[in-house]
Amino acid sequence: MTKRIEAKTKICRRLGVNLWGRQKNPLARRDYGPGEHGQKRRKLSDYALQLAAKQKLKRYYANMSERQFRRAYEEAARLRGDTAENLIGLLERRLDTVVYRVNLAPTPFAARQLINHGHVLVNGKRVNIPSYLVREGDTIEIAERSKNHPNMLESVQHPERDVPDYISFDPKGLKAQFVRTPKLQDVPYPVQMEPNLVIEYYSR
Structure with a gap:
């Protein structure tokens, strides 16, 4: 089995959000990324934005493996309707x-x-x-x-x-x-999720 559990505080700091909305928020003290370049603000490319959206959604669901997450995307793409909504529905199921x-x-x-x-x-x-x-x-x-x-x-x-x-x-x-099965607007995410960018990432 792939080892997926990292320190949750590191995940939140790397993504720059309190991903699970918990009171013990590591960003309360340091609201910037780890490392010596963590405080630098850079303009992100479209690819970087899509990758960040994918990482945020994937990690929210117990830091799923890339293989599992891609499989969920492929299943969502096969279903009728909006692929982004289908993906959220599968993850919530x-x-x-x-x-x-x-x-x-x-x-x-x-x-x-x-x-x-x-x-x-x-x-x-x-x-x-x-x-x-x-x-x-x-x-x-x-x-x-x-x-x-x-x-x-x-x-x-x-x-x-x-x-x-x-x-x-x-x-x-x-x-x-x-x-x-919920729609995106029904899911109580503590941070904004952008599954449409995830679809764009895998559709490249």
Whole structure:
């Protein structure tokens, strides 16, 4: 398995944004990039802007590998409709994203780990693949043996985010239902995402 977890503070500083909107924001002290040239402001080319948009979106979703992210783009391009909207819909249908959205985990990385360790059920069956795509109407819940997981309970009892309206969630039963595939405007990103630039990057 490709090692994808970098220090989250480094990711935020490199991109120049508080990517996950957390209170422990590394940019509060240094709102510029790392390294001796981090404070220099340069005018970015179109390619650089497209690359930055791709890196920001890819890293937001638990720092996906390039192979996985490109595969998501290719699938979005095959679907009917707007490719950028299709890409966002596919990313939001990922099981680790749904677990993160309903505050069963404080970060996308923690959501990935929760799933890998077999704590999550989809329609009553254990799924340990974070990239599993849920469908509209699917039920996502915590396995009975895992309902006293301390980190998960802490995250649910002290949520950092509002649950979006395209997912319903019962915090007492630790059960969610994926209601519908969202559009870009429905997704509560803490920073501006530009999937249209991502499409341009891969369409070169």
